[in-house]
Amino acid sequence: MMELKLNKAVDCIGDFTYNFLWHHKGTKLNPTDRIPSQVGTSYTYEEIVEALRSGEDVHIKGNVGSRLGSSLGVDLCYFGGNGKEIAETGSIIVDGDVGSYMGMSMVSGAIYVRGEIKEPLGNVVEVKSDLEGYKKFISLTWLLHHPEASLLEPNEYRGDELVLKDGLVRSTLAARCRAPVRIRVQGDTGISTGILMRSGTIVVEGNAGMNTGALLNGGSVVILGDAAEFTGVEMRSGVVLVTGNCKGYVGAKMTGGHIICRMRMTRPVPPVKERALTGEDIALLSDFGISGVFVMNYRRYEINKRI
Numbered sequence: 605m606m607e608l609k610l611n612k613a614v615d616c617i618g619d620f621t622y623n624f625l626w627h628h629k630g631t632k633l634n635p636t637d638r639i640p641s642q643v644g645t646s647y648t649y650e651e652i653v654e655a656l657r658s659g660e661d662v663h664i665k666g667n668v669g670s671r672l673g674s675s676l677g678v679d680l681c682y683f684g685g686n687g688k689e690i691a692e693t694g695s696i697i698v699d700g701d702v703g704s705y706m707g708m709s710m711v712s713g714a715i716y717v718r719g720e721i722k723e724p725l726g727n728v729v730e731v732k733s734d735l736e737g738y739k740k741f742i743s744l745t746w747l748l749h750h751p752e753a754s755l756l757e758p759n760e761y762r763g764d765e766l767v768l769k770d771g772l773v774r775s776t777l778a779a780r781c782r783a784p785v786r787i788r789v790q791g792d793t794g795i796s797t798g799i800l801m802r803s804g805t806i807v808v809e810g811n812a813g814m815n816t817g818a819l820l821n822g823g824s825v826v827i828l829g830d831a832a833e834f835t836g837v838e839m840r841s842g843v844v845l846v847t848g849n850c851k852g853y854v855g856a857k858m859t860g861g862h863i864i865c866r867m868r869m870t871r872p873v874p875p876v877k878e879r880a881l882t883g884e885d886i887a888l889l890s891d892f893g894i895s896g897v898f899v900m901n902y903r904r905y906e907i908n909k910r911i
Contacts, residue, residue, distance in 0.1 A: 606655045610666035612641035613703060617668055618652050618696050620675040621709075626682050641666075656694040656713065663697045667719070670703035672696065674726065677712030677743065678780065687780070687800075689746070697738065709779040709799065710743040717741070724773040724794040730756050745778055748785045748804065762788075775813065778806055781823065795832075798825040801842065807892075817844040820861060826892060836863045836905075847894060855905055862906040864889065875908040 608617075616623050616633055623633045635650035652662055656676065677693035679685030693713035701719035708726035715728065716738040729747060732754035733740035747753050748766065755761070758769040765786040768774075775794030778787055781804045792810035799815070802822040811829035818834070820842040830848035839858040850865040855876035864885055867878065881889075881904050889899055 605661045605663050606647070606652070607663045607665070608639070608645060608647060608652070609643040610641045610664065610668070610700075611643055613667040613669040613701075614639055614641055615669035615703070616649065616671045616674070617664065618656055618662060618673045618676060619649070619671050620653055620657075620678055620680060621682075622649060622653075623671065623674075656696070657690060658694070659692040660694045661697060662694060663699070665699045667700040668698055668702045670705050670722075671708060672698070672702050672706045673710055673713070673715050674705070674708040676707060676710040676715070677746075678709065688782075689749075689780070697735070705775060707741060707743065709776040709796075711745045711780050712743060715741045724775050727774065727776045727779045729759060729768070730770075732756060744774070744787070745781050748778065748781055748787065749783050778804060792829070797827070798823070798844075801825070811848070812846075816846070817842070817861075817863070820844065824888075828892060831865075835865070836861070839863070843888070845888060845892070847889075847892060855907070858907060860907070862904050864902055864904055866901050867903040870903070870905065872905050876905050877908045879904040879906060 622635050636648050638646050673696050677690050679690050681687045689711040695714040697716040699718050702717050702721045704722040705726050707728035710727050716735050718738050727744050728741040729744050730741050760767055768789045771791050773794050776796045776799050777793050780800045782802045785804045787806050789808045793808050793812045795813040796815040796818045797812050798806050799818045804823045807826045809828050812827045812831045814832040814834050815837050816831045816835045817825045818837045821840045822842045824843045827846045831846045831850050833851045834853045835850050836844050836855045836858050839861045842861045844863045846865040849869050852871045854870050854872045856873040
């Protein structure tokens with residue numbers, strides 16, 4: 605087990621993306637940089653990630669900042685991987701508090717925390733812990749793929765649907781899900797709900813943050829409240845339905861799939877065009893209580909395909 609003692613909270617420890625290295629090209633965080641505020645060690649960000657990738661656990665003594673364990677367990681394409689989960693990922697154990705966005709887009713491994721955790725969370729849910737004195741969190745995507753884990757109340761499986769009832773706000777919910785499963789959220793979600801999903805259905809009974817359905821590549825994301833900006837950004841396939849208001853930049857850089865939301869309340873980004881609803885669209889709206897004359901308030905938005 606790798607041990608790391610901190611005298612001050614540090615962001616992006618165990619972040620497999622290195623704070624989205626492909627965007628900032630090392631200006632914000634370089635993988636070979638030494639993690640600041642260490643006591644008695646000199647590990648780099650990369651050494652922590654590689655330890656976790658190889659299945660080794662990382663024990664952190666002290667408080668930790670935001671984005672702990674982002675994309676934990678993902679074999680990222682940017683670094684030559686296949687974009688899928690690494691089954692034998694190590695765990696992160698924290699003797700202290702953890703900042704916001706813990707486990708963003710996480711798909712495997714576990715995070716154990718002795719202290720408090722700041723919302724919003726990432727793609728994680730609490731399960732029964734096998735370490736006394738620690739809360740245990742695993743990836744929601746892992747749980748959807750492997751539903752044998754012991755959920756803690758009030759979250760539950762209701763038939764074949766996973767229902768999140770704890771009221772916690774999560775971002776990147778069901779990131780990279782590849783299974784034909786259903787998940788229902790009794791509350792709001794944060795940013796990037798359903799990012800990189802390939803299969804499954806998410807139903808959010810509240811509002812959703814920015815980038816809902818980002819990079820969606822199959823499956824359905826249904827928001828029964830409002831959605832913030834950039835719904836369907838870089839969407840490739842699948843369906844996003846927003847029954848409430850949908851803010852600006854809808855469908856930015858999308859290449860496939862379609863979005864259903866209210867007309868006159870939607871400002872799509874060209875080449876996305878407004879289209880009439882299909883019979884399947886109308887049936888989907890009806891499934892979520894939108895029928896009769898109310899259907900006339902909605903339109904289908906997709907890229908302007910040439911004939």
